Amino acid sequence: MSKTPLALVTGASRGIGAAVARALSPTHRLLLGGRDADALGKVAEELRDAQAWPADLGDLASLGTAVAGIDRLDVLVHSAGVAELGTIEQSDSASWRRNYEINVLAVVELTRLLLPALRAAGGHVVVINSGSGMNTKAAWGAYSASKFAARAFADTLRLEEEPNGLRVTSVFPGRTATEMQEAVTAAEGIPYSPDDYLSPDSVAAAVLGAVSATPDAHPTDVIVRPRRR
Template structure:
């Protein structure tokens, strides 16, 4: 009698902001090798990507509702990959920025990331997991009109650096892409009063491929930071 063949379960990856743009591209890139949990504010927002990736599991929760987040992570006992992709870009000069704008930007781009990571640490530790943070070129330098956004991304980089030291069994990767061809980018460019030229920007697929390469890097290496810039045209 032949011995029964047992298949090794796929690693599990949770992607926040997975309903469209870069998050959806990351989901497509990781789907062949991972069981996916796809995060968004609502299940309805995930309809299109779930139609495309029917084996993925929706994980709808408002990331700044911390009681709801704590409840949502309760069923996650083991997590191999956590991709922090969700975030906002509410831009303006310092003179024009309000307390509300600063608070909302830091809340969405930094505090919510820190709390979700904290709550998922037991699940990540169980698998010696990998935390990938979608940062920005604004996390390396601040430009005029981008103060609150850059502050949130500089903070996100500091968070990644501290997490890497505090949790040496985990891998922690900061991805710093330049501007990406997404709906959010179209809004930003419109607010700048410029013509939108997609060829000036990175594609979501290019950045998603960098995320996959980081996740698939053999365990003897720790990809700490990846910086991507569009080729000048």
Template sequence: MSSSPVALITGASRGIGRAIADELGTTHHLLLGGRDLTALAELSSSFPSAEPFAAELRDSGQVAAAVAGIPRLDVLVHSAGVLRMGSVAELSDDAWRESFEVNVFAVASLTRVLLPALRAAGGQVVTINSGSGYSSGAGSAAYSGTKFALRALTDALREEERGHGVRVSSIHPGRVATDMQEELHAWEGRDYRPEAWIQPDQVARAVRLAVDATRESTIETLSIRPSGIALA
């Protein structure tokens, strides 16, 4: 593994995760998280120093195999997630289960198995949360529920790890111009204009701010919202 600091980014193949990879790839050896090994290997070749981290995060066996060769880890960025919209009256048990398994349980599980490597490096955990981690509305009970839970998980982890030298940051972007946002607009029946929303690289720069904070400080929570300024 490279002598550069090491950053593992889940959901690294697209959207916010890919933007974070582009941002940290200039200074870190990247472990690019996702499920498609072939696609991740191809993506890895586009960075100065990177390799795939291929695993279904809900499969403890795959996760254990993937982390086995990581003795130390400087940055763990949780960016993988799913969006399941619908009212409480219509969402299926499977939709609820998948939402919490991907957005919360997988985060807790991967963090737990990587804490020894993070502690060894005096590392950092960054969770990509959402504005939905603070408020909810009609149709967003499942997604917001997971993001409220992720905020609680992150807050608890931060307090637990202070004595172990691991810093924990929570980034809360509002609507970001990604495939997920396009899907959300389709569900809402609204026209989608990606230029009207936060760009993924802006979220990546927020992660950079947290990662580059000097050791005596922590960016604990950072909220990013669309400005509402009309763009030409």
């Protein structure tokens, strides 16, 4: 059995997830989670010891099969997410459900299924949250509510699992230059300029810092904002 720690990163085909995978690659074996097996394979080819882990996080019933065989896991990074915006009047129950299914329920169920493997390794769970998990604004209700729920989940998991040796970190990035952000700004009707936002690599560096913290330290909440220019 390899002594190199194993990390599973969801949403690893692009954006923050791919950046996190690159940041962890020098020190970890990697399972790259996502729906697009071809895109995951291309990311895996660029990294030292990585393989695609295709899974549909929207299909919660399939996750038990997907995690079969993972009996020891050092790091679980929840980076996959969706953002559907709209006012309360505009957002029907289906929109709220889609935000919750990926941003909350998939995070909860995947973590729950992998708890034995995480406990075996004294592992670390990282939830990529959002500034919207701390503050909300008009037209962001469903997304923001899902991120507040993800924050509550991480806080509860930390309380329950720290005695079992697990660390749990929520990372709250400000707006980040990703394809999701480009779609969000289009929905808001504002120009998109990547230079106005955090780079995915900056968020990944914050994740790496949390995961690399000395054993006596427990990074609980990490807030990363773009510098004002």
